[in-house]
Amino acid sequence: MSFLKLYAKAAVISLALLLFASSAFAVEATGEGIDRQQALNSALRSAVEIALGTAIASDSIVESGVLVRDEIASHSKGYVTSYKVISESALEGGYTITIDAMVDSTVLGDDFNTLSILQKMSNLPRLLIFASETGFSSVPPEAMKPLVHDVAQVFGEKFRFEVIDWPIARASYSSIEGQMNLEKAVKYNSQLKADYVVDVELELPEAANPVLHLSVVRISDKLKVAEVRRPVEKYVRLSGKPAQRYAQATEAAKPEVYWAAVRAAGKMVEYMESELDRGKGFRYELAFTAFPEIERVGRSLEDIPGFVRSEVKRRNGKNMEMVYWSTLRPEALFKRVQGSLKDIGVEKFKSKMDGRSMKFRWENPEGF
Incomplete structure (x- = not known):
């Protein structure tokens, strides 16, 4: 549908x-x-x-x-x-x-x-969910594993998103070392294959209750589409070791996970709706290199089902970079562009996709 x-x-x-x-x-x-x-x-x-x-x-x-x-x-x-x-x-x-x-x-x-x-x-989009530690008062990611898991369960089991629960899944991605963050998610997304990251942070200020913070960012262009901050209602501060405080804070934050996730998911839905209802479609970056008939390539893209509009950013000689709006999801559009190139007689080319960025090069130059 x-x-x-x-x-x-x-x-x-x-x-x-x-x-x-x-x-x-x-x-x-x-x-x-x-x-x-x-x-x-x-x-x-x-x-x-x-x-x-x-x-x-x-x-x-x-x-x-x-x-x-x-x-x-x-x-x-x-x-x-x-x-x-x-x-x-x-x-x-x-x-x-x-x-x-x-x-x-x-x-x-x-x-x-x-x-x-x-x-x-x-x-539904595929989500990569992890904890971050952006401020001095944030609970460290290692102490956030139970809370990240709860967030992942709500998005996955309640809302039916396809979810990568990073604390659990990281063993399957042994080449990605250290704590996960947005930059790593972008760098390694050819492996992760996620559409969005959900960054979970629990702030632990000195004179107030903890604050649960969910931030949703689209990996393809690092666009923040949702941000939710929800104060923790019940929390009794311990004066013991940091590990005790972290454990108590994460436990106190668990009842807030559901509502924070609902608000974040709602903002994602609103954003996805606005992309289409305003006639813009989903925004993609397409690059074509060394194509002999680059203008013909550009014209062929307008015949792909789901095409909304396009805007050429740079074109010279045999190369072209464009912004392309389509109602198709990334995988479907990628296959359609490949098929369109073959339909106009382009048989030998290399292609790769990273989120909503797609690159196509004539033949097979080294390093592509």
């Missing part, structure tokens, strides 16, 4: 979300459980389910059989901005509580829309 068709479907979901006209939605809900905390969690979940409403019930079942409504409701606390207890009492073998909750309907609607789209999308 194309992105444009997909987002046409998503528009149906968006219409259902018109109920969320204000940023806050007041809900009275009751929950029961074996103790007060379980009863409260049940009431919070009920509040979110009520806010979601019956209007979107028909859109809740997605292709993978996962209920988006259940996914959201299971993380209900992140959508309730405040609540007050109206009544509570102990029952025989349990507890009941009724609350008046304020649900953030804007965030709830955005997340429902994002999750519905992600669950229905095919050919």
Whole structure:
């Protein structure tokens, strides 16, 4: 299914979300459980389910059989901005509580829309997920392995991205030494074959709770498409060794992973949508070297299915560099360009692809 068709479907979901006209939605809900905390969690979940409403019930079942409504409701606390207890009492073998909750309907609607789209999308980008240490107060990457794994699970299992969990996968890439970072991801992407990196950082400031930071960068041109910062709600600072503080901080940050990942994935979806909906397609860099009929090559590229437009950056003699916009994904476009060259009679050429950068050279010069 194309992105444009997909987002046409998503528009149906968006219409259902018109109920969320204000940023806050007041809900009275009751929950029961074996103790007060379980009863409260049940009431919070009920509040979110009520806010979601019956209007979107028909859109809740997605292709993978996962209920988006259940996914959201299971993380209900992140959508309730405040609540007050109206009544509570102990029952025989349990507890009941009724609350008046304020649900953030804007965030709830955005997340429902994002999750519905992600669950229905095919050919999602391939993500390389790792931890970085950009600041003096960041938790070291070695201490971040459990948190990186949790982030990878959310993107992979919940949202269906193809994920490279770097702390786990690094043994399969023995030629890549040291800590992973963006520069290495770009340098070694012929091996990694990732579309985006998700850089996970946990800041540990002196006078405040930790902050979980997710940054999503497209490898082909280092374009940052998403950035999310989420403060950790509960954290008790230890005065012991750094390793103790790091372990406690990463454990405290785990409940924030889901919501941070939803926001990052949502921004990725928004970016991918805007690329196509504005008629730009996906942006590629194409380079042709030593081709005898370079103008004919340029004309042939306009006949490739998915072509949107192109812009020649440099052309002289037998060489040409261009920016090329297409609705095709990289692998599909690469094969189409190869086929187009053969269709105009170019039989002997070398080609290589690195993300959205593609190079083609007539015959087989050394060093290419």
